[in-house]
Amino acid sequence: MRITALAGGVGGARFLRGLLHHLESVSGPDAAPHDLTIVANTGDDITLFGLRVSPDIDTLLYTLGGGISEAQGWGRAEESHRVQSELAAYGAQPQWFGLGDLDFATHIVRSQWLGQGATLSEVTSRLASRWGLPDRGVRVMPMTDAPVETHVVVEDEQGQRAIHFQEWWVRHGATLPAxxxxxxxxDRAAPAPGVLEAIRDADVILLPPSNPVVSIGIILGIPGVRDALRGSRAPVVGVSPLIDGQPVRGHADACLAAIGVPSTSVAVAGLYEDFLDAWLIDPADAGIRLPRARVAIHQGPLLMRDVESAADIAGAALALATGLRP
Amino acid sequence: MRITALAGGVGGARFLRGLLHHLESVSGPDAAPHDLTIVANTGDDITLFGLRVSPDIDTLLYTLGGGISEAQGWGRAEESHRVQSELAAYGAQPQWFGLGDLDFATHIVRSQWLGQGATLSEVTSRLASRWGLPDRGVRVMPMTDAPVETHVVVEDEQGQRAIHFQEWWVRHGATLPAxxxxxxxxDRAAPAPGVLEAIRDADVILLPPSNPVVSIGIILGIPGVRDALRGSRAPVVGVSPLIDGQPVRGHADACLAAIGVPSTSVAVAGLYEDFLDAWLIDPADAGIRLPRARVAIHQGPLLMRDVESAADIAGAALALATGLRP
Incomplete structure (x- = not known):
């Protein structure tokens, strides 16, 4: 079964780790082999200390590969911070984005390979090998090989200005009104090689509970991606990133407010309505109805407390999709 | 007193730390203020993992600033190697050049600042501030802001080929015949801003016991530097890097062999003879005579066992130079 997912960082990574756990726990001589393609948001990417950082790709690789800091949800486990301390001693800027020593190695080698002429797709594929993902039937690809960077227009006592998404998200905790x-x-970023094919040829397409505005919303903005989703014969099943109007983590509510969309599961589903077939919501949101009747609503607890609960949610989404296959 | 020195890595750095120790130990209300300008070899520079590494500058900064690994002579004290281990896990190349985590920070910030448009001179000056050198009357400047890289033509079973100096020196321990x-x-590298002025306006010019071929020899190859030394009114005093024909450390003998010069103190002095005024040799080399009589030969133990013995040698060289001042 060919599964394609569009994903951002922490929420997407935890959901997909659950999906993989689900797929691998049911595998065996009788299980159908799986093939999971993850199209990762790169709109959060940023150049720090001259190094190219792809936060969502790294969170996906570290989480799926077993190297993630569980406590943070991002960054490496058993991390140290000697490089960053030393950079601070030299007065290097910025200091508001914490990078650990192990994490630095990822950014160094990514930047090295990019500098040698490799595309971000090629770099990501090489990084994924170190995390053992190809052997588990998993491909991670950036949404595009072109540099795309999300900036946030904010207004405060310094006046109106555009700051990098990471500065808004990490430095200011999304508290500056966007x-x-x-x-x-x-608008001019071509989909990375294989992205449109992965959507077109999928048996099932999943939207993990990633940020609908600055993760999945950005992927959908890559020319051709939305049309491919509309045109795909595969069922598209999404998992709401909100429970009772609140993001489980992150600042989806602040992002939705910036684009004038209510912070509700139904409103988020509305953003995907032109290609969504089913929408999984938490029982806390029971009773919502979508304007267009064709999207099926299903309920299930959506709080990912650990790998097992994430596997249950992913399994439910997958079952929903499988049931919808033509 | 304005002192200008041309220097390579470990030998030069230890000598100059001794010089600074000597100058600071005789300072006080009656001592003349000193001003030490170090023109550093950058011919060893290399790009590793996409980062610009200036080994001689870093060895100078770390040694003078108190951050050097005494055991190695290069690299940082209390170093760790988490970044490099992680780079190895990703399959990043090369792995034969060991970089520590603290050292990585230097290369990251140097590359960042260079990428922002700063010159190597400006970067070096900013790095030197972190090591407190401006406050001690010390300026470290690269010989040039232009990228200069020494390659070594070697011949082995793979045939004749040119490899980077660091690959020859570090990876092969200078054992491949050069x-x-x-x-x-x-040949087209302009002296960095201030280099010619530092030579022209110096009261004393010192040549530490650095490698005569791949450190001082490279600096002398920068167009204008040798003429400035010939034209300077300041006495030029050199310290032999060889004791009884042997380099105390490093591979000066292999480098001299490659350019067809005997590995002797007198032969090394011959490389500088057009601008050298006095040459300090070890008692082990007593009795040597230079072809040109104008270079004064002086004896003193040249083994730098610690800061104090290096200070004694530097003090002797300085006294020699002061005695020669017009």
Whole structure:
């Protein structure tokens, strides 16, 4: 079964780790082999200390590969911070984005390979090998090989200005009211090799509970992706990132507010309505109805407390999709 | 007193730390203020993992600033190697050049600042501030802001080929017979801002016991530097890097062999004879005579066992130079 998922960082990574756990726990002589393609958001990417950082790709690789800091949800387990301390001693900027020593190695080698002429797709594939993902039937690909960067237009006592998404998200904790997002490079970014094919040829397409605005919303903005989703014969099943109107983590509510969309599961489903076939919501949101009747609503507890609960949610989404296959 | 020194890595750094120790130990209300300008070899520079590494500058900064690994002579004290281990896990190349985590920070910030448009001179000055050198009257400047890289033509079972100096020196321990050195970019490299002035306006010019071929020899190859030394009114005093024909450390003998010069103190002095005024040799080399009588030969123990013995040697060289001042 060919599964394609569009994903951002922590929420997407935890859901997909659960999916993989689910797939691998039911595997065996009788299980159908699986093939999971993850199209990762790269709109959060940023150049720090001259190094190219792809936060969502790294969170996906570390989480699926067993190297993630469980406590943080991002970054490496058993991390140290000697490089960053030393950079601070030299007065290097910025200091508001914490990078650990092990994490630095990822950014160094990514930047090295990019500098040698490799595409982000090729780099990501090489990084994924170190985490053993190809052997488990998993491909991680960036949404595009073009540099795309999300900026946030904010207004405070310094006046109106655009800051990098990471500065808004990490430095300010999304507390500066966002007026809008400006995604530099998005309109002319070609889908990375294989992205449209992965959507077109999928048996099942999943939307994990990733941020609908700055993760999945950015992927959908890559020219051709939305049309491919509309045109795909595969059922598209999404998992709501909100429980009772609140993001489980992150700042989806602040992002939705910036684009004038209510922070509700139904409103998020509305963003996907032109290609969504089923929408999994938490029982806390029971009773919602979508304007267009064709999207099926299903309930199930959506709080990912651990790998097992994430596997249950992913299994439910997958079962839903399998049931919808033509 | 304005002192200018041309220097390579470990030998030069230890000598200059001794010089600074000597100057600071005689300072006080009656001592003349000193001003030490170090023109550093950058012909060893290399790009590793996409980061620009300036080994001689770093060895100078770490040694003078108190951050050096005493045991190695290069690299940082209390170093760890988590980044490099992780790079190895990703299959990043090369792995024969060991970089520690603290050292990585230097290369990251140097590369970042260079990428922002700063010159190597500006970067070096900013790095030196972190090591407190400006406050001690010390300026470290690269010989040039232009990229210059020394390559070594070797011949082995793989045939004749040119490899980077660091690959020859570090990876092969200078054991592959060198046929010649090719210094890419040297002939069109302009002296860094202040280099010629530091030579012209010096009261005293010192040549520490650095490698005469691949450290001082490279600096002398920068167009204008040798003429400035010939034209300077300051006495030029050199310290032999050889004791009884042997380098105390490093591979000066292999480098001299490659350019067809005997591995002797007198032969090394011959390389500088057009601008050298006095040459300090070890008692083990007593009795040597230079072809040109104008270079004064002086004896003193040249083994730098610690900061104090290096200070004694530097003090002797300085006294020699002061005695020669017009």
């Amino acid at each position: 007026q809008r997002f400006v995604v530099a490079g998005l | 046929q010649r050195f090719v210094v890419a970019g040297l």
